[in-house]
Amino acid sequence: MERIVVLTGAGISRESGLDTFRDADGIWSRYDIEDVCTPDAFRRDPALVDRFYNDRRAELRRVGPNAAHLALARLEEAARTGAWHGEILVITQNIDDLHERAGNRNVWHMHGELLRVRCASCGGTPEWHADCLPETPCPLCGRPSLRPDVVWFGEIPLHMPRIEAALGACDLFVSIGTSGTVYPAAGFAALVEGHAETLEINLEPSVASARFDRFMTGPATRMVPRWVDEVLAG
Ligand code: APR
Numbered sequence: 001m002e003r004i005v006v007l008t009g010a011g012i013s014r015e016s017g018l019d020t021f022r023d024a025d026g027i028w029s030r031y032d033i034e035d036v037c038t039p040d041a042f043r044r045d046p047a048l049v050d051r052f053y054n055d056r057r058a059e060l061r062r063v064g065p066n067a068a069h070l071a072l073a074r075l076e077e078a079a080r081t082g083a084w085h086g087e088i089l090v091i092t093q094n095i096d097d098l099h100e101r102a103g104n105r106n107v108w109h110m111h112g113e114l115l116r117v118r119c120a121s122c123g124g125t126p127e128w129h130a131d132c133l134p135e136t137p138c139p140l141c142g143r144p145s146l147r148p149d150v151v152w153f154g155e156i157p158l159h160m161p162r163i164e165a166a167l168g169a170c171d172l173f174v175s176i177g178t179s180g181t182v183y184p185a186a187g188f189a190a191l192v193e194g195h196a197e198t199l200e201i202n203l204e205p206s207v208a209s210a211r212f213d214r215f216m217t218g219p220a221t222r223m224v225p226r227w228v229d230e231v232l233a234g
Contacts, residue, residue, distance in 0.1 A: 015221045060114060074232075091107075186208055
């Protein structure tokens, strides 16, 4: 049984039409992190933060999964049908739902989900809907304490205990489309050193590339299907 853990970043969704963060035309070239992606930003101006995420929800509604997302779904499907004797877990830094729309079910969003909100009172994460505003009562507890279900800078990413357990038990760790600049994801390759092989798929070397055994250079829509074909061919 081959256990593969895949980490994805904004680069895997780039060819679907969603901007990355740190490329020349990226999100952080147009917005200041301090204005839209910290707890203080939300306390200071919740309406601005809501507009930022509503703009990204509108963009997400206009795009779909690309060949890279679909290739990862093909690998999970092969594990489900027994065509491939392995298992794949997708840990994503992305808050879009393109992995799920491609067909992957084993997906952990360590930075949260754009299409959910989170109640600061009861901790529930109901689905976001168009008239969800900061003062909208939480559908689960009724208190007006909804916020985007997104992990902001300075907050603790989600699922870390089980992520560390999965990394500790994997045979192959694959990083796709991430600059390797934000921890803890940037440290995952170091966590698997000594017990798993490592592969990085990116347009260009990332900050973390030196930690990887193998590198596939090129757009995710070309390289991820090629890599999945390799895995399925055994
Ligand atoms: N195919 C493969 N890789 C690509 C492609 C592509 N078509 N286009 C861009 N990339 C790569 C870039 O080379 C870069 O290494 O995707 C990476 C995008 O890096 P970032 O913009 O930094 O995005 P990411 O690594 O996901 O950011 C991590 O930072 O802002 C926070 O919470 C946010 O989850 C995000 C985290």
